[in-house]
Amino acid sequence: MATDNLTSTPTLMQNQTAEPALILSLNNVEVIYDHVSLAIKGVSIDVPQGAMVALLGANGAGKSTTLKSISGLLRPERGLVTRGEVQFLGQNIDALAPQERVKLGIVHVLEGRRVFEHMTPDENLVAASAVRGTRQDMLRNKDMVYSYFPRLHQRRTAQSGYLxxxxxxxxxxxxxxxTQPKLLMLDEPSLGLAPFLVAEIFDIVRRINKEEGLSVLLVEQNAIAALEVVSHGYLIENGRVVMHDSAEAMKKNPDIQEFYLGGTEGRSFHDIKHYSRRKRWLT
Structure with missing residues (x-):
């Protein structure tokens, strides 16, 4: 008797629709400062491996706190994850110190362009390589950095404070x-930069993402620039994620257009004043 092949169909369909593996997952994370101030309230975020994801929101919304809960930099600021969990490559990392998270492949570029100003760019790169890897790794990684940022190679012997x-x-x-990261977290890289520089830096980050397979979590107030380079975005307000969608869908959302992309033309002041009462994504 002939047998059919229907039994193999579910497996094939499951393979076709399988979700990409996650490099990072925040599950209902809550952060409190000084045992009193609730900074983020049940934040859940997923970053697929090899993806670029943006965390958008106004100043003080909780974006930087979210990144620090991932990199482990809350404790120096008297912050603490009091609920939920942070998973990296399927491993709960809540108990790990910041340096242990770096060794796993998490790197956090803090807001404010923090470099060793008294050292040259070349010396800055060498100093950062001490975190992990061999001398051969250092030389190879330095060549890679200079290939993406040729301007740094031109200024490699200048004092970094004069850049x-x-x-x-x-x-x-x-x-x-x-540091040979697997996840690059950037906190407000566009802050204080001219638009043409923002476009240049974001284009380089997108190249690094595609060519090196490096996952990126980008925190930005500049939603226009961020949504041009990421695949998905999260919008955070008052410590809560209030929207999550593809970058294209977020760019088309009328409320995002009005309040984060500058599309206020034709809107009355009364509408803008009562924005908090009428957010469609919170209903």
Missing amino acids: SGGEQQMLAIGRALM
Whole structure:
């Protein structure tokens, strides 16, 4: 008797529709500062391996706190994850110190272009490489950084404190790449930079993502620039995620257009004033 092949169909369909593996997952994370101030309230975020994801929101919304809950930098600021869990490559990392998270492959580029100003770019890169890897790794990674940021190679012997804001931001990202990360977290990389520099840096980050397979979590107030380079975005307000969608869908959302992409033309002041009462994504 002939047998049919229907039994193999579910497996094939499951393979076709399988979700991409997650490199990072925040599950209902809550952070409190000084045992009193609730900074983020049940935040859940997923970053697929090899993806670029944006966390958008106004100043003070909880974006930087979310990144620090991942990198482990809350404790120096008297912050604490009091609920939920942070998973990296399927491992709960809540109990790990910041340096242990770096060794796992998590790197956090802090807001404000923090580099060693008294050292040259070349010395900054070498210093960052001490976190992990061999001398051969250091030389290879430095060549990679200079290939993505040729301007840094041109200024490699200058004192870093005399670099422009854009060059310092490139150096901060370059230092992060020297740790051989699997997840690159960028906190407000566009802050204080001219639009053409923002576009240049974001384009380089997108190239690194595609060519190196590096996962990126990008925190930004500049939603216009961020949504041009990421695949998905999360919108956080008052410590809560209030929207999650593809970048294309978020760009088309009328409320996102109005309040985060500058599309206020034709809207009355009365509508804008009562925005908090009428957010469609919270209903």
